[in-house]
Amino acid sequence: MPSPLRLCVRRSPAPGAGGAATLVTLQLPSEVACIEEAVELVTRHCLAGHASCRRTRFRLQVVLSEALSNAIVRGNGEDGRKSVHVRAELLADAIRLVVTDEGPGFDPTAVPEPIRPDQLDEANGRGLYLIRKLVDAVQFNEQGNSICMTLRRP
């Protein structure tokens, strides 16, 4: 069965990126079964041509998995008619990942701190916290359905 993932890699100056970059885009369906393959594909492109760094690879894998999971489950509600869009700008000194879903968006400031003692025993609510801890910068669009994560290269 062919993969349902649609990958596009363009080696050209990324618009507004301030220098030559590789732009990787990926569209995937709202299926959690696609997350692992999508994470591996994007991670491989993000690290291609750069010195191997175990820590950076791990961080990329975790934050991509988190962002895709949020987009598919919470954003798109696992609706098969909706897609998730990944855009990776690969700069010389950083990786900028944008994950966008087709849902209504959410308020990232309304998520409780999961390390509070009263939250520690909760099964959910650690995703965004982990992302914030593992990357150098996190931004959301106004609608709250698109997250931009920047990870500096070592």
Add this chain to the structure above:
Amino acid sequence: MGFSQTKDPSGVAVVQVEGQLIVGNRQELKDLVQAAVAGGERRILIDFSRTGYIDSSGLGALVSISKRIREAGGELRLSGLNEDLRSLFELTKLDTLFAIAGTPQQALASF
């Protein structure tokens, strides 16, 4: 990516997490441990020596599993976390919630 369950000669149920523990397979792990507890297992070790990465859903599944085992009067140990995996537990303070051993052997000896 998957899970395998064996029984240590000391009587501990050992679950190996191979590959990732993420939103797509966390329910499988929860079901496996639930079945073990329902089958009478009370000492359970989950080993991560062959694990790549874990997402927050995977961490959440471990929290649920831990509660279930505790409610049944059992004990859970975790082992085999490399430096990166361990950092996820430390960042989320879950290292304070779980009994974590360096190796499966150390975990088995701690029951």
